[in-house]
Amino acid sequence: MTSPTRRVSGSTVRRLSLYLRVLETLTQEGAGTVSSGVLAERMGTTAAQVRKDLSHFGSFGKRGLGYATEPLRQRLEEILGVDRSWPVILVGAGRIGSALFEHAPFRDRGFNIVAVLDRDAAKVGKRWGEVEIQDVKTLPQVVARHDARVAILAIPRSDAQAVAEAMEAAGIRGILNFAPVPLRLGPAVQVNEVNLALEMEALSFALRNQKTGSDAGTSGEERGSRP
Amino acid sequence: MTSPTRRVSGSTVRRLSLYLRVLETLTQEGAGTVSSGVLAERMGTTAAQVRKDLSHFGSFGKRGLGYATEPLRQRLEEILGVDRSWPVILVGAGRIGSALFEHAPFRDRGFNIVAVLDRDAAKVGKRWGEVEIQDVKTLPQVVARHDARVAILAIPRSDAQAVAEAMEAAGIRGILNFAPVPLRLGPAVQVNEVNLALEMEALSFALRNQKTGSDAGTSGEERGSRP
DNA sequence: AGCTGTGAATATGTTCACAGCG
DNA sequence: CGCTGTGAACATATTCACAGCT
Numbered sequence: 290m291t292s293p294t295r296r297v298s299g300s301t302v303r304r305l306s307l308y309l310r311v312l313e314t315l316t317q318e319g320a321g322t323v324s325s326g327v328l329a330e331r332m333g334t335t336a337a338q339v340r341k342d343l344s345h346f347g348s349f350g351k352r353g354l355g356y357a358t359e360p361l362r363q364r365l366e367e368i369l370g371v372d373r374s375w376p377v378i379l380v381g382a383g384r385i386g387s388a389l390f391e392h393a394p395f396r397d398r399g400f401n402i403v404a405v406l407d408r409d410a411a412k413v414g415k416r417w418g419e420v421e422i423q424d425v426k427t428l429p430q431v432v433a434r435h436d437a438r439v440a441i442l443a444i445p446r447s448d449a450q451a452v453a454e455a456m457e458a459a460g461i462r463g464i465l466n467f468a469p470v471p472l473r474l475g476p477a478v479q480v481n482e483v484n485l486a487l488e489m490e491a492l493s494f495a496l497r498n499q500k501t502g503s504d505a506g507t508s509g510e511e512r513g514s515r516p
Numbered sequence: 517m518t519s520p521t522r523r524v525s526g527s528t529v530r531r532l533s534l535y536l537r538v539l540e541t542l543t544q545e546g547a548g549t550v551s552s553g554v555l556a557e558r559m560g561t562t563a564a565q566v567r568k569d570l571s572h573f574g575s576f577g578k579r580g581l582g583y584a585t586e587p588l589r590q591r592l593e594e595i596l597g598v599d600r601s602w603p604v605i606l607v608g609a610g611r612i613g614s615a616l617f618e619h620a621p622f623r624d625r626g627f628n629i630v631a632v633l634d635r636d637a638a639k640v641g642k643r644w645g646e647v648e649i650q651d652v653k654t655l656p657q658v659v660a661r662h663d664a665r666v667a668i669l670a671i672p673r674s675d676a677q678a679v680a681e682a683m684e685a686a687g688i689r690g691i692l693n694f695a696p697v698p699l700r701l702g703p704a705v706q707v708n709e710v711n712l713a714l715e716m717e718a719l720s721f722a723l724r725n726q727k728t729g730s731d732a733g734t735s736g737e738e739r740g741s742r743p
Numbered sequence: 744a745g746c747t748g749t750g751a752a753t754a755t756g757t758t759c760a761c762a763g764c765g
Numbered sequence: 766c767g768c769t770g771t772g773a774a775c776a777t778a779t780t781c782a783c784a785g786c787t
Contacts, residue, residue: 297725298777298778299718300778301778302717302718302721302722303714303718305717305721306711306713306714306717306718307698307714309717310696310697324745324746324747325747326746332698333698333700335779335780336746337780337781337782338778338779338780340746340748340749341748341749341778341779343748344747344748344749348747348748350746350747350748351747351786351787352745352746352747352748352785352786352787353744353746353747353786353787354746354747354787355745355746355747356747368721368724369717369721369724370717370721370723371717371720375720377716384614384615384618384619385615385619387611387615388611388612388615389712392611392612392712392713394696394712394713395712395713397713398713398716398717400713400716439716439719439720439723462723462726463720463722463723464719465712465715465716469537469621471534471560473560479719479722479723479726481715481718481719483710483712483715484533485616485619485621485622485710486533486619486621486622486624486625486627487533487534488692488708488710489604489622489625489627489666489692490529490532490533490598490625491526491530491533491708492666492690492691492692493596493597493598493602493627493666493690494529494532494595494596494597495529495690495706496597496665496689496690496706497595497596497597498524498597499689499706525755527756528756551768551769552768552769553768562757563768563769564757564758564759564760565757565758567768567769567770567771568756568757568758568770568771570769571769571770571771575770577768577770578764578765578768578769579763579764579765579767579768579769579770580765580767580768580769581765581769582767582768582769583769744787745786745787746785746786746787747784747785747786747787748783748784748785748786749783749784750781750782750783750784751780751781751782751783752779752780752781752782753778753779753780754777754778754779754780755776755777755778755779756775756776756777756778757774757775758773758774758775758776759772759773760771760772760774761770761771761772761773762769762771762772763769763770764767764768764769764770765766765768765769
């Protein structure tokens with residue numbers, strides 16, 4: 290239903306999200322049309338990169354003119370799958386889980402946390418707004434009830450692999466993992482690791498190796514980025 | 517003081533953090549020595565990759581034997597700059613800021629949040645454990661007082677660029693940015709973007725494009741991992 | 744004239760494969 | 766003999782440069 294999509298790199302996908310954000314701003318500003326150059330400038334990349342990225346999904350620009358802002362925005366939403374609402378299961382009702390539960394950009398993008406699970410009996414039964422925290426043992430039922438495909442894992446590393454496997458078995462196909470341990474799952478599950486300490490270490494590496502010596506440092510930028 | 521470091525890719529640096537974590541486990545398990553093959557297996561990469569990554573920083577393996585676990589661990593800590601303690605300034609005392617403040621892996625790695633700032637007068641003056649929330653206007657003084665180089669930005673997108681520029685002016689050289697907008701700063705500042713909605717979008721992209729069609733999907737894996 | 748879409752050129756990152764040391 | 770360290774082969778991603786539409 291979506292596209293004649295060829296295989297596309299992870300960095301391209303991440304840039305698409307950023308284009309989308311820029312396009313939202315541009316729509317608000319009332320720009321009816323936008324060139325690859327402008328898009329690039331607002332994002333800190335190059336015009337060629339923008340065109341190449343978009344060309345993976347078809348040709349929606351007009352030569353001599355640029356891209357129609359609103360249609361491109363819609364197309365990107367479609368490509369990224371954010372033109373719909375996704376029910377999301379959150380496992381882990383600690384500090385990070387709580388912050389994510391409240392995280393406005395998730396809801397804005399259609400990622401609705403419809404259930405919160407934890408293994409701590411002291412937390413089970415408590416309410417966070419509309420949802421009541423449930424025991425992690427009920428994961429299969431919860432996933433089935435909401436027909437969820439996406440989950441967030443925000444628990445300590447010790448349980449992470451086991452819970453991830455339970456998620457896979459329950460039918461989850463995409464996991465955003467905040468536990469500081471890489472998950473080893475089958476290829477049917479897409480795992481995105483968010484490792485905060487690692488990001489900090491990448492920073493300290495850069496600092497350490499930029500004041501020392503003359504030319505050391507990172508070549509690929511950002512991170513969160515990034516392969 | 518650290519190394520004959522050549523320019524090293526962001527993905528390599530991120531893998532170093534993961535090696536370090538595996539080595540900690542191995543040290544606990546009492547393994548005195550470890551081969552690139554074992555290290556690779558525990559991390560989901562290849563032996564050649566491990567050797568290539570490490571070779572950027574010298575040759576600390578013994579042929580026929582492998583790497584001495586503990587010395588390698590120490591060396592990696594040194595390379596990554598986590599053999600010392602870093603004072604970190606946190607700007608943004610909201611949900612995410614609070615979660616990061618409590619985030620154990622940060623302290624474990626020597627990233628100490630020594631000051632918390634916010635622009636909300638209702639929050640200023642409150643105490644989080646040892647530290648008292650201060651007005652974001654005092655940023656220059658706070659940075660100077662702690663001689664900080666690293667900061668975390670966890671505020672809404674509207675203020676992010678302005679505060680980031682203030683950080684740069686105050687002498688901050690590494691920023692972990694949670695605001696969903698890419699910061700445009702000079703090359704002297706290393707910015708690592710952590711964009712949570714974007715990570716979710718990368719997930720929904722993968723799901724959308726794996727059930728549809730036959731062969732679409734992401735080629736570069738994970739995220740975090742970068743370009 | 745302006746700007747897209749894309750093949751070709753380049754740069755960067757990963758894997759292979761093997762010589763050489765312990 | 767095993768395993769590292771590394772150049773050479775390969776794969777992937779980015780940039781260049783230009784033909785072609787509007």
